[in-house]
Amino acid sequence: MKSIKPIILFLCLAALAACMHQPEAKKYSYIDLSKFEDGIHHWNLYSRIHSTDRLDTADIIGIADNLLAYQNEDGGWPKNIDWLTLVPRDSVVNDLSEHYRQSTYDNRNIFPQIEYLSAVYGQSGDQKYRDAAEKGFQYILNTEYPTGGWRGWDADVVTFNDDVMTGIMDLLLDVKTNDSNYNWLQPDMRTKLLAAYERGLQVILKCQVSINGVKTAWCQQHDFDTYAPVQGRAYEHPSVTARESCDIILFLMRIEQPDSAVMAAIESSVAWLEAAKITGHRYGNFPIEERPYHETTIDFDREFVPDSTARPVWARYYDLEKGEPFLSLIDGTIVYDLKDISFDRRVGYEWYGFWPEVVLKDYPEWKERR
Structure with a gap:
C-alpha cells in the first residue's frame, strides 16, 4: 500500500496542474436581439409547438448555430x-407547410x-x-428587382410593410458607411x-x-415599374400610410451627406406628418377578461374615443x-370607426399609432446638422 500513495499523490498533482493551466473559455459580448422580436411574436401566436426550453439570450454561439440550422x-430564412x-x-420545419418553409423578408x-x-x-x-452571412447578402442581391426594390410575402410589389x-x-447603408460589422466583405460583393x-x-424617392401636386409620404406597397401606390392585401388599400412612412423618413435621416432630392423628401414628408396628426381623440388598450387569441390568449382590447386632453395620434391609412x-x-x-373592426383585427393590426x-x-x- 505504501508504494501506491506516491503514485496517487503524483496523479492528483498532475491533474491539479492541468486544471490550473487550462485556457479560460472565451467570453462573448451580448448581441442585440430586438430585430427578431416580430418573428418570435408571430411564432408565439401561430406555432403549434410550445416549449419553454430556450437558449439564454447571452448565448450568441448557440443562437448563431440555430440561424445556421434554419x-x-x-x-x-x-x-x-x-x-x-x-x-x-426537424420538428419545427416538419410542422411548417411547404410554403412557410420558403425564404421571405416578411415580419422583419x-x-x-x-x-x-x-x-x-x-x-x-x-x-x-x-459564410452564412455572405449567403444572406447574396440572397438580397438575387431577390432585388431589375427596377430596384424588394417584395414581401403577400404581393408582388415594392414592399414597405414589415x-x-x-x-x-x-x-x-451600414455597408456603405463602412460599419466594422462588415469589414470582411470582399470588394466585389461590396460593390454589388x-x-x-x-x-x-x-x-x-420615386x-x-x-x-394635388404636393409631396406627402409613402404607401405600404408600390408598383415595381410605375412606383405608384397599389393594393396589398384586401384591407391594405392604395393610400398614404403614417406607420411605414416613419421608418422611411428615419432611414433617410441616417444618410450622412444627403443630396437635395433626399432632403426634399424628408422636408415634405415631415410637413405631411404634421398636417396629418389627429387631435381630440385617445387611442390605446384597455383591459378585458382573458380570452383565446390564435394559439395563445389576450387580455386587452383597443379603443379610439374622444378625449380633448389626449396627445396627437396618427391613422395607419x-x-x-x-x-x-x-x-x-x-x-x-x-x-x-374602430368599433366596426372585428376584435381580432382591432388587437392584431395597428390602425392608429404614435409612430411620428x-x-x-x-x-x-x-x-x-444640415
Whole structure:
C-alpha cells in the first residue's frame, strides 16, 4: 500500500496542474436581439409547438448555430421562427407547410440574421458564420428587382410593410458607411451591395406620393415599374400610410451627406406628418377578461374615443384624394370607426399609432446638422 500513495499523490498533482493551466473559455459580448422580436411574436401566436426550453439570450454561439440550422439553400430564412428555441430543427420545419418553409423578408426577417451572424463572426472568427452571412447578402442581391426594390410575402410589389425595404436599406447603408460589422466583405460583393443600395434609394424617392401636386409620404406597397401606390392585401388599400412612412423618413435621416432630392423628401414628408396628426381623440388598450387569441390568449382590447386632453395620434391609412384617415374590414370594405373592426383585427393590426413622435423629435436635430 505504501508504494501506491506516491503514485496517487503524483496523479492528483498532475491533474491539479492541468486544471490550473487550462485556457479560460472565451467570453462573448451580448448581441442585440430586438430585430427578431416580430418573428418570435408571430411564432408565439401561430406555432403549434410550445416549449419553454430556450437558449439564454447571452448565448450568441448557440443562437448563431440555430440561424445556421434554419438557413435555406437560397441563403434566406423562413419567417416566424423562435431563433432561441431548443426544439429540434426537424420538428419545427416538419410542422411548417411547404410554403412557410420558403425564404421571405416578411415580419422583419433575413436582414436581422445577416446582421447577427456578421456580429458573431466578428467576435468568434469562425468562418461558418461569415459564410452564412455572405449567403444572406447574396440572397438580397438575387431577390432585388431589375427596377430596384424588394417584395414581401403577400404581393408582388415594392414592399414597405414589415420594414422589408427599410430593413434591407438600413443594412446596406451600414455597408456603405463602412460599419466594422462588415469589414470582411470582399470588394466585389461590396460593390454589388452598394449598387443595390443606390437603386433602392432611387426607388424610395420615386415612390413618394403626391396629392394635388404636393409631396406627402409613402404607401405600404408600390408598383415595381410605375412606383405608384397599389393594393396589398384586401384591407391594405392604395393610400398614404403614417406607420411605414416613419421608418422611411428615419432611414433617410441616417444618410450622412444627403443630396437635395433626399432632403426634399424628408422636408415634405415631415410637413405631411404634421398636417396629418389627429387631435381630440385617445387611442390605446384597455383591459378585458382573458380570452383565446390564435394559439395563445389576450387580455386587452383597443379603443379610439374622444378625449380633448389626449396627445396627437396618427391613422395607419389616409386616402389619396383628400388625405383623410380611414380603416378597412378584412374583406376590403372601407370604414371610419374602430368599433366596426372585428376584435381580432382591432388587437392584431395597428390602425392608429404614435409612430411620428420619434421622427418629429429627431427632425429638428437633423435639420440643424444640415
